[in-house]
Amino acid sequence: xxxxxxxxxxxxxxxxxxxxxxxxxxxxxxxxxxxxxxxxxxxxxxxxxxxxxxxxxxxxxxxxxxxxxxxxxxxxxxxxxxxxxxxxxxxxxxxxxxxxxxxxxxxxxxxxxxxxxxxxxxxxxxxxxxxxxxxxxxxxxxxxxxxxxxxxxxxxxxxxxxxxxxxxxxxxxxxxxxxxxxxxxxxxxxxxxxxxxxxxxxxxxxxxxxxxxxxxxxxxxxxxxxxxxxxxxxxxxxxxxxxxxx
Ligand code: PEP
Numbered sequence: 001x002x003x004x005x006x007x008x009x010x011x012x013x014x015x016x017x018x019x020x021x022x023x024x025x026x027x028x029x030x031x032x033x034x035x036x037x038x039x040x041x042x043x044x045x046x047x048x049x050x051x052x053x054x055x056x057x058x059x060x061x062x063x064x065x066x067x068x069x070x071x072x073x074x075x076x077x078x079x080x081x082x083x084x085x086x087x088x089x090x091x092x093x094x095x096x097x098x099x100x101x102x103x104x105x106x107x108x109x110x111x112x113x114x115x116x117x118x119x120x121x122x123x124x125x126x127x128x129x130x131x132x133x134x135x136x137x138x139x140x141x142x143x144x145x146x147x148x149x150x151x152x153x154x155x156x157x158x159x160x161x162x163x164x165x166x167x168x169x170x171x172x173x174x175x176x177x178x179x180x181x182x183x184x185x186x187x188x189x190x191x192x193x194x195x196x197x198x199x200x201x202x203x204x205x206x207x208x209x210x211x212x213x214x215x216x217x218x219x220x221x222x223x224x225x226x227x228x229x230x231x232x233x234x235x236x237x238x239x240x241x242x243x244x245x246x
Pocket of ligand 1: 227
């Protein structure tokens with residue numbers, strides 16, 4: 001079966017300078033090259049979302065997080081319903097920076113995924129081990145996957161494998177390791193949700209993807225695209241990554 005491929009930009013708390021130019025330039029590139037090999041998604045800070053969505057480019061947009069309730073006294077938070085009503089189709093959940101700095105727990109992530117699923121957002125669920133956990137990687141990944149709600153619509157689920165030690169460091173696992181870890185993740189998913197469903201879930205790699213390593217990573221048989229941080233802020237670099245699928 002052919003899984004959908006995704007090239008997803010995670011802008012984090014960046015993008016105030018020249019963001020419109022970056023989006024327009026990526027949009028032009030996708031149109032000019034008639035790129036069809038992956039779905040291109042940009043997840044900018046919340047304040048930029050509506051402007052980008054209203055500009056009606058060919059790009060899809062997503063939020064970088066959502067709260068697990070719809071509304072209420074949660075200062076500084078945004079709900080899945082709000083993202084949906086702004087026109088978002090995607091949301092990143094469980095990024096390692098949020099697990100670390102916002103102390104997001106498995107229980108909370110389970111509720112966030114559940115509500116994002118309810119609003120039919122495509123969930124980019126991030127999992128990955130820390131440097132100190134490499135030896136117990138499979139156990140860590142398995143426990144992070146246990147946040148997936150039993151009733152999730154598989155069509156709404158994208159997994160992003162992001163080794164924490166590879167994010168923003170210029171380091172990556174070897175190409176062979178990336179492929180075999182993705183296979184491990186698919187086998188773990190298969191045990192949780194069944195073999196045939198697990199075959200349909202796109203598993204992306206994230207962590208120091210750049211124009212030089214993208215083609216080796218993106219053309220692995222177990223890799224269904226990339227979640228890109230730093231290199232997604234420069235339209236030239238991100239466009240080269242988009243061009244890396246063979
Ligand atoms: C990320 O934080 O999701 C990420 C992949 O970052 P970078 O590409 O900068 O390593």
